[in-house]
Amino acid sequence: MSNNSVKQESAEKVAMVGTPCQITASTLMNEYSDYTGKHNVDLKIGLFCMENFSYNYLKELLxxxxxxxxxxxxxxxxxxxxxxxxxxxxxxxxxxxxxxxxIRKSCEICMDFTSEKSDISVGSVGSPEGWSTIIIRSEKGRNLVDNAEKKGYIKTKPVTDKGLKLMERLAFEKKSENLSEIKKRENVSRPVLYWRVMPSENYLDEVSDSQFIDLKGDVIDIGGCVLCGACLLACPEDIVKIKDRKPEISGECPPGCNACYVACPRTYVPENISSRGEKSPFGDYIKIISAKASIIHGQDGGVVTALLSYALADKVVDEALVVDKNIEEPWKPEAKLTRNVEDVVKAAGTKYSACPIFKAMKKIE
Ligand code: SF4
Ligand code: SF4
Ligand code: SF4
The missing domain is CATH 3.10.450.750 (Nuclear Transport Factor 2; Chain: A,)
Structure with a gap:
């Protein structure tokens, strides 16, 4: 059933930088905007991600x-x-x-190391120190990289065979370890819905009656939530809140609404968006290269910052969704939608704990 009360939130062109699970959520919202509301991300820069850490568990450990x-x-x-x-x-x-x-429980069942549904994926694995590896996956991604290089934001060079082999090894390690955990959970009735094969033509029927109560039972209560905040962004009633780093609702769900369930990257994911493939290390791509920022320096060669800075400066996009540090608690990540290159530069650097990134796209009307 179509969700007729969806909001049209923004006509601006947005780029995002996110982990593979966040990129999947964004892909779902782009593809099924009739159900989730229009929260279009025009340019997706995905990060390599092996795992993420629970803020609360780390706090206790320290x-x-x-x-x-x-x-x-x-x-x-x-x-x-x-x-x-x-x-x-x-x-x-x-x-x-x-x-x-x-490590967050949801990361133990994650099969995507390189953000397989992004326009380009970036990570340090596979390239020498001070350089990053870029996997170019779409024409949009290719144009971004080519133009950023032409305008002097980045330098590129071929990736080495040794670098590629290392990437492949890590991707397969993640997939095979986490596949064992998925199978373990499936055997004890803790379903891992996103991993199940869901033909695209059956997807909408399967999720048509699913509301927040199902999201809670199928994902949140069984260690599947990646804390991306897509459910909060998609909810047309604005009743989803993130409390104690878990989504919950304060109100009634109207009949026919399934926006949160469709937006979530850990409920069913249709086959064309799924990155469950255990045999393909990186998913589909056009080419893989090494790159380095020409001006900005950072832990991974500053490439993400340089590409986003170029995209904003050259008006490829109007706004960028980035994750920065919380001023009070520097280690705690906080998402921000910005038009300023300075904010992008300030947000540079790897974050190791989850952040409901899509909350920053929510404009309370
Ligand atoms: S679920 Fe965890 S490991 Fe997978 S992409 Fe998200 S943060 Fe990374
Ligand atoms: S929480 Fe309820 S109202 Fe909000 S998106 Fe989910 S089903 Fe719809
Ligand atoms: S329940 Fe909400 S926050 Fe958690 S993974 Fe799903 S969409 Fe993201």
Whole structure:
């Protein structure tokens, strides 16, 4: 059933930078906007993502070492450790094995390492230090990279065979480890709906009667929620809130509305959008290259920042959806929709905890 009360939120062209699960949610909202409302993202820059950490679990872990997560200015994963940068140049590290107990449960069933549904995907794996790997997947992505290079924002070079092999190994490692967890959950009646094969022609019938109560049972209550905030953005009644880092509702769902269920990347995902493929490491793509920002420097070569800066400056898009740090709690990510290149530069750097990114696109009318 079509959702007739959907809102037309923005006529502006938006670019987003997001994790693979966020890119899937955006692809669903672009494709099924008759049901979710029009929250179009015109340019999707996906990130490589192995896992993400629970803010609350990490807070508890650091407490054991008498460190308050609020005092952490920056965090990096390098050389088998998670490094926490504190005030006065103090640095604290914990082994990745120890940090792994803080991985979000939803990441343990994730099959997408390289944001397979984006226009371009960017990550540090596969390229030398100071460079990033770019997977170009669409003509839009190709134009962005070509024009940014022509205008001097980035430099590119071919990716090496060694780099490609490393990317492939990590992608397959993620897929095979997480596939075991998916099968385990499916066997104990904790369905992993997004992984089930859903022919595109059956999809709308399957989700037609599903409302927030189903989203809660099928995703939120069983460790499937990736905390993307797509349900909050899509809800035409504005009754979805994120409380204690979980979506919940305060009100009644009108008959016929299934917007949150359609927007969610962890309910059923139609075959043409799904990135469940365990045999293909990166999904479909046009080419893979290495790139480096010519002006801006960052942990991954500053390429994402340079590409977004170019896209805003050259009016490829009007606004960019980025994730920055919370001023009060620097380690806690916070999404922002911005027209300013300065905001994009400020938001540079990897974030290791989940953030309801789509909340920033919600304009309360
Ligand atoms: S579910 Fe976790 S691992 Fe998968 S893309 Fe999202 S944050 Fe990354
Ligand atoms: S929470 Fe209810 S009203 Fe809001 S999108 Fe979901 S089903 Fe619709
Ligand atoms: S329940 Fe909401 S926040 Fe969680 S994954 Fe689904 S859409 Fe995203």
């Amino acid at each position: 407490k054991e070492y008498e460190i308050d997560l609020k005092d952490v200015k920056e965090c990096r994963i390098e050389k088998g450790f998670m490094w926490f940068y504190l005030a006065e140049n103090q640095v604290f590290k914990i082994s990745l094995d120890e940090a792994k107990r803080c």
